[in-house]
Amino acid sequence: xxxxxxxxRIATTLVTLLGVAVIVFxxxxxxxGDPVAMMLPPGATEADIARLNAFYGLDKSxxxxxxIWLGGVVQGDFGTSITTRQPVLGLVLSRLxxxxxxxxxxxxxxxxxxxxxxxxxxRLRYTRTEGALDxxxxxxxxxxxxxxxxxxILLFGVLWPVFTISGRVSPQLVPEFATSFFLFESVVRxxxxxxxxxxxxxxxxxxxxxxxxxAIIGQLLKQSLKETMHLDYVTLARTKGYSENHVILRxxxxxxxxxxxxxxxxxxxxxxxxxxxxxRLFSYEGLGNMAIDAVINRDLPLIQGIVLLFALxxxxxxxxxxxxxxxxxxRLRHA
Amino acid sequence: xxxxKIRDLSxxxxxxxxxxxxGVSLDVGATEVMGLVGESGAGKSMIxxxxxxxxxxxxxxxxxxIELDGVDLLKLPPRQRRHLIGQKAALIPQDxxxxxxxxxxxxxxxxxxxxxxxxxxxxxxxxRTEEILHDVHIPQPDRVLRAYPHxxxxxxxxxxxxxxxxxxxxxxxxxxxxxxxxxxxxxxxILKLIFEMQARHGTALLFVTHDLGVVSKICxxxxxxxxxxxxxxxxxxxxxxxxxxxYSRALxxxxxxxxxxxxxxxxxxxxxxxxxxxxxxxxxxxxxx
Amino acid sequence: xxxxxxxxxxxxxxxxxxxxxWLTALVIGAVFxxxxxxxxxxxxxxxxxxxxxxxxxxxxxxxWLGTDSLGRDVLSxxxxxxxxxxxxxxxxGTATALIGATLGLIxxxxxxxxxxxISRLVDIWMAFPPVLFAILLIAVMGTGLTSVVxxxxxxxxxxxxxxxxxEAMAQGAMDYVASAQVAGRGRMSTLLTEILPNVLxxxxxxxxxxxxxxxxxxxxxxxxxxxxxxxxxTWGGMIAEGRLSIHQAWWVLVFPLVALFLxxxxxxxxxxxxxxxxxxxxx
Numbered sequence: 089x090x091x092x093x094x095x096x097r098i099a100t101t102l103v104t105l106l107g108v109a110v111i112v113f114x115x116x117x118x119x120x121g122d123p124v125a126m127m128l129p130p131g132a133t134e135a136d137i138a139r140l141n142a143f144y145g146l147d148k149s150x151x152x153x154x155x156i157w158l159g160g161v162v163q164g165d166f167g168t169s170i171t172t173r174q175p176v177l178g179l180v181l182s183r184l185x186x187x188x189x190x191x192x193x194x195x196x197x198x199x200x201x202x203x204x205x206x207x208x209x210x211r212l213r214y215t216r217t218e219g220a221l222d223x224x225x226x227x228x229x230x231x232x233x234x235x236x237x238x239x240x241i242l243l244f245g246v247l248w249p250v251f252t253i254s255g256r257v258s259p260q261l262v263p264e265f266a267t268s269f270f271l272f273e274s275v276v277r278x279x280x281x282x283x284x285x286x287x288x289x290x291x292x293x294x295x296x297x298x299x300x301x302x303a304i305i306g307q308l309l310k311q312s313l314k315e316t317m318h319l320d321y322v323t324l325a326r327t328k329g330y331s332e333n334h335v336i337l338r339x340x341x342x343x344x345x346x347x348x349x350x351x352x353x354x355x356x357x358x359x360x361x362x363x364x365x366x367x368r369l370f371s372y373e374g375l376g377n378m379a380i381d382a383v384i385n386r387d388l389p390l391i392q393g394i395v396l397l398f399a400l401x402x403x404x405x406x407x408x409x410x411x412x413x414x415x416x417x418x419r420l421r422h423a
Numbered sequence: 424x425x426x427x428k429i430r431d432l433s434x435x436x437x438x439x440x441x442x443x444x445x446g447v448s449l450d451v452g453a454t455e456v457m458g459l460v461g462e463s464g465a466g467k468s469m470i471x472x473x474x475x476x477x478x479x480x481x482x483x484x485x486x487x488x489i490e491l492d493g494v495d496l497l498k499l500p501p502r503q504r505r506h507l508i509g510q511k512a513a514l515i516p517q518d519x520x521x522x523x524x525x526x527x528x529x530x531x532x533x534x535x536x537x538x539x540x541x542x543x544x545x546x547x548x549x550x551r552t553e554e555i556l557h558d559v560h561i562p563q564p565d566r567v568l569r570a571y572p573h574x575x576x577x578x579x580x581x582x583x584x585x586x587x588x589x590x591x592x593x594x595x596x597x598x599x600x601x602x603x604x605x606x607x608x609x610x611x612x613i614l615k616l617i618f619e620m621q622a623r624h625g626t627a628l629l630f631v632t633h634d635l636g637v638v639s640k641i642c643x644x645x646x647x648x649x650x651x652x653x654x655x656x657x658x659x660x661x662x663x664x665x666x667x668x669x670y671s672r673a674l675x676x677x678x679x680x681x682x683x684x685x686x687x688x689x690x691x692x693x694x695x696x697x698x699x700x701x702x703x704x705x706x707x708x709x710x711x712x
Numbered sequence: 713x714x715x716x717x718x719x720x721x722x723x724x725x726x727x728x729x730x731x732x733x734w735l736t737a738l739v740i741g742a743v744f745x746x747x748x749x750x751x752x753x754x755x756x757x758x759x760x761x762x763x764x765x766x767x768x769x770x771x772x773x774x775x776w777l778g779t780d781s782l783g784r785d786v787l788s789x790x791x792x793x794x795x796x797x798x799x800x801x802x803x804x805g806t807a808t809a810l811i812g813a814t815l816g817l818i819x820x821x822x823x824x825x826x827x828x829x830i831s832r833l834v835d836i837w838m839a840f841p842p843v844l845f846a847i848l849l850i851a852v853m854g855t856g857l858t859s860v861v862x863x864x865x866x867x868x869x870x871x872x873x874x875x876x877x878x879e880a881m882a883q884g885a886m887d888y889v890a891s892a893q894v895a896g897r898g899r900m901s902t903l904l905t906e907i908l909p910n911v912l913x914x915x916x917x918x919x920x921x922x923x924x925x926x927x928x929x930x931x932x933x934x935x936x937x938x939x940x941x942x943x944x945x946t947w948g949g950m951i952a953e954g955r956l957s958i959h960q961a962w963w964v965l966v967f968p969l970v971a972l973f974l975x976x977x978x979x980x981x982x983x984x985x986x987x988x989x990x991x992x993x994x995x
Contacts, residue, residue: 100835107836115852214480223723230980231973232928234935238951238969246958320521324584327475329509329540331502342526354838361841365932369955379844380936383851391848399839 097410101403108399109158109392116388117150144170144389157392166396167389171382176393180375184397185268186256187367187374191360193271193290194297198359199352201298202305209306210313210336221306228303233362237296237369244292251292254371258285293370297362301355308351312344319343346417353409357402425450426627427474427595432487433710434469434478434651443469443482444651445706451595456621456628458638458659460674461648467631469651471597474629476501476508492594509540513588515598515617519580519605523572530568533587541591551590558623559586559616578609582616589620595627602637614641635678639663647671650703670699728985731978738975742794750774751785753792753945758783762961778963780953786963789945790971796939796946797975799857800930801923804864808926809919811865812872817911819873820880821903830877834870842867846929850938857940860933864926871925872918879911913990917983924979931972947972 141147144167145156160167166176205225209218245253252258257270261282265273271290274283316322317340325339326332364376371377375394382390427450434444444466451457459467472478474489476496489496491511496504516522524532530552537548549568556564559582572580581601588596598617602610618641621628630642638645638659645662647654647670655668666672673691741748751774761783763775771778777786819830846863853859883889884907892902933939934948947968954965 103832104836104839107832108839111836111840112848115848226984227977230924230977230984232925232976234928234932235969235973235976238955238965239973241955241958242962242966242969246962320516320518321524323477324514324516324522325524326477326505327508327512327514328536329506330536331505334539339524339527343524357838358842361843364841364843364847365935368936376841376844379841380847383844383847384936386851395840395844395848398841398844402839402841 094411097407101407104403105396105399109161109396110154112392112395113150113154113157116391117153144168161396166393169382169387169390171385171387171390176389179378179390180393180397182268183373183375183378185270186372187360187363187376189269189271190290190294190363190367190372190374191297191356194294194301194359195352195356197294197298198301198305201302202309205302205306206309206313207336207341209310210317210340211332213314213317225303225306228299229307231300233297233300233359234365234369236299237293237366240292240296241369252289253292254289256286256289256373257282258289261285289372293363293366293372296369297359297366301352301359304355305348305352309344309348312347313340316340316344342416346413349413349416350409353406356409357405360398360401360405425455426453426492427451427629428488428490429470429474430488430490432470432473432489433485434466434473434482435485437481437483440711442651442707442710444473445703446487446710447648447651447653449646449653449656451627451629453594453627454625455644456618456630456642458642458645459629459631459648460633460635460638460645462633462674464650465648466651467633467648468599470648471514471599471629471631474508474595475512475514475597476504477514506540509536510591511593512595512597513591513593515581515585515588515596515601517600517604519577519584522584523580525572527571528568529570529572529575529583533568533583533590536587536591552586555586555590556583558589559583559620561586577605578613581605581609581613585613585616585620589624589626592624593626595629596621597629597631599631600633617641635675647674649699652699652703652706654699654702669695724985724988727981731981731985734974734978735982738794738971739798741791742798745788745791745795749785749788749791750776751788753784753788754943756782756784762957762964764961765963765967777967778961780950780964781957781961784945786950786967789950790947790968792945793947793950793968794971794975796934796944797927797930797972800860800864800940801926801979803857804861804926804930805919805923807861808865808868808922809872809915812869813876813911813915813918815869816873816876817880817903817907820877821884821907822899823881827877830873834873837867837870840867843929843932846933847936847938850933855938855941860930860939863933864929867929868922868925871922872915875914875918876911879914880907883907883910913986917987917990920979920983920986924976924983927972927975927979 138147145153148156157167164177166180168174169176169179172179205221209221212218212221241253244251257263263270263274263279263282265277267273271283271286274280274286313336317336319340322335322339325335330338363374364379366372367374367376368380375397379391379394379398381387382394429447429449432444432447432449433442435442447466447470449457449459449470459470461467469478469482472482473484474491474496478484484497487497491507494507496507499507523529530549533555534548534552537543537551538545543551552568553564556567561567561579561582567575567579567583572583575583585601601617602613605613614637617628620626621641630638632638642659644656644658646656647668649670655662655666655671657667657671662671663675666675670691673689673695676689677691757779760772760775760779761781763772763779763783764770765778765786766773766776768778775785775787777790779785780789815830819827846867849863849866850859853862889902889906892906893899897905930939930946931948931951934946935952937949937952939946939948950968951965951972954961954963954968958965
């Protein structure tokens with residue numbers, strides 16, 4: 089039963105990815121202007137252009153191009169970047185870790201902040217503090233990550249410059265690591281100086297991404313916590329002599345978390361989507377920053393690769409949340 | 424010497440002048456079973472909740488005292504009050520379907536108080552949990568310990584809750600209509616079990632119910648409530664022979680007799696209700712002046 | 713009695729008025745920009761570059777909020793930038809609402825294969841990073857107002873389609889719809905006279921929120937220099953310039969940022985306020 093559900097989910101995921109591929113492909117092929125002509129030096133002959141077009145497969149019909157490209161993708165060949173002339177897969181994979189680290193850091197901050205807001209609000213429910221938290225939360229919710237990024241740049245980059253607001257790592261510290269998961273690998277290699285530098289660079293963009301999500305988590309989790317606090321088993325736990333904090337954390341939290349969890353799944357994909365502009369804003373060398381450069385340079389194969397990778401990431405996150413939900417809910421697990 | 428001693432307890436509906444309990448006084452002896460009866464809305468559950476410190480937010484205690492083992496609960500800071508209640512009292516809740524945490528296994532839900540509040544060793548608490556499950560006649564206690572609530576039937580869950588209540592050897596148990604949510608077929612067994620456990624452990628029991636028939640079987644004394652006011656307090660034997668208050672008499676007449684279920688039932692006459700309401704109004708008049 | 717909810721409720725009216733007030737001021741400023749603006753927003757003058765706002769030393773009268781590195785007046789540029797922001801909010805918001813809500817109504821009421829196609833499209837759309845998609849679309853179509861509006865419609869129609877579909881489905885299951893059909897009314901007429909009026913309040917709330925989103929998307933696009941045009945002043949463009957000279961002239965970043973912040977906040981507060989008003993169950 090569980091396996092069948094899983095297989096159905098994987099099938100729909102594949103259909104979604106195919107749809108994304110088709111749409112990106114179609115959108116990109118109507119680009120006015122010839123990207124190949126742009127990259128040749130002045131004075132190139134028609135023959136040169138034709139040769140390059142043939143090299144990138146741009147001389148074939150659009151459906152033909154699509155299937156050739158798709159065939160390559162299935163075998164792990166995403167084509168060659170027009171601007172850098174390197175394989176797209178390698179380029180994209182070299183940047184993916186930076187974006188993943190940023191997104192996960194943002195998610196951790198959002199969950200911690202949102203959880204804290206929800207727990208504080210629940211502990212102090214029916215007081216003025218709860219009301220004030222609600223108002224602040226509502227504001228945090230309605231202002232998007234881009235604006236929070238700018239506000240943070242002003243506050244912590246200019247007014248009180250304790251954080252670095254540009255780049256991923258200080259130039260003199262750029263590590264020669266086996267992977268591009270710098271944050272992770274610096275811990276493994278006990279390079280705490282580097283780790284600190286990375287965190288200092290990452291914290292502001294991560295916080296900008298985290299604030300709206302934290303507000304959503306705070307709102308929903310508090311709501312379901314407050315509902316849970318009225319349930320009989322919570323009341324029973326109170327008669328056992330447990331403190332209110334203990335009752336909230338051990339009895340209510342686990343049951344209240346489930347509805348929030350599904351929401352975090354969708355919202356986390358929004359957060360990853362937000363890295364595109366936030367990375368640009370903070371000059372953070374990740375996938376999103378590379379994507380904007382690729383769009384500006386009309387680097388079609390690279391754009392295709394990046395968008396597809398984002399789509400893959402989104403669908404994987406949703407899949408993971410579904411699985412996690414099933415694992416955390418004992419009723420579903422035994423069904 | 425009474426274990427639970429309530430004096431002049433008044434509870435209002437928060438934000439209003441309306442009283443839900445109108446100066447209730449009540450004693451429960453150390454091994455006594457006290458029945459708390461009344462129609463719905465009479466405030467009988469409210470008393471149990473006040474004793475255990477779980478009144479809903481809409482209710483507020485405005486006067487009186489609740490002494491548990493000689494200590495006035497209402498004079499204690501909240502944390503200590505809760506701790507003391509957890510050590511000395513326990514609740515058998517009304518609805519077994521909602522009173523167990525769906526996300527936690529049965530074992531820890533019974534044993535947690537032993538470790539966290541009473542400070543037992545984990546192994547001892549586990550052994551005790553298994554023993555008490557055995558005592559409430561649950562087959563294969565070791566398997567039930569590891570089960571989640573949704574894997575058990577309603578009757579089984581109520582047994583678990585009874586086990587949980589008695590596990591820490593409390594001196595007082597509040598049973599809040601513990602059988603109303605159960606199938607009629609299971610009700611009798613559960614009642615028998617509660618009584619059996621009470622007799623074995625010698626616990627004081629505050630039995631909240633609307634069923635005088637049940638009271639006549641398991642209680643030693645009873646208190647009749649109307650409108651948050653005590654109408655009559657009596658020994659069970661004496662009460663069923665000759666109830667003193669007209670309202671008690673009417674309530675008794677409205678209760679089906681187990682000896683003769685076919686006998687006609689008389690609803691509480693309006694004149695008697697008027698009398699009870701008069702008493703309530705008098706109490707309010709004295710309170711407000 | 714004081715409690716948490718009452719604080720939220722008591723300030724709700726105030727927040728609504730402040731939001732409406734700011735948006736009204738913005739509309740007036742944008743409409744009458746040519747008469748109100750103290751300077752020509754495009755006029756460069758290197759002798760007046762990086763003038764500070766009026767309360768600081770070295771400020772020049774007539775340049776109330778200072779000037780940028782090319783000597784252009786910040787206040788005038790904010791007023792003209794507000795024009796772009798509001799036009800985009802109005803046109804893109806309305807168009808997105810029309811298209812998304814229509815698709816949502818059709819999917820939710822007619823069900824069947826149309827619903828399947830639309831729902832699958834929504835799923836596919838959810839797998840796109842919206843900002844990147846918008847940037848890509850502008851790069852493909854070229855800059856300009858039409859491109860910005862089309863990009864916003866394309867990335868955001870699902871927002872309406874999803875919600876309106878669910879609402880239309882719920883309404884479609886109600887008795888009054890069934891009785892309208894028993895009375896012999898056509899499907900189309902039932903949709904327009906029975907379902908639409910009942911989901912209209914939801915659409916209006918979403919539209920208000922969407923306007924705020926459109927303002928932000930336009931700002932993001934102009935921030936990466938892919939908006940209406942490279943010459944017209946836009947808030948996003950000003951922010952991008954201000955970001956570069958943040959240590960020399962903070963006001964170039966701060967004032968357009970404040971304008972953008974307040975506008976986005978106002979639209980969303982307005983939307984939330986309308987939601988509360990339309991949905992008495994919530995109160």
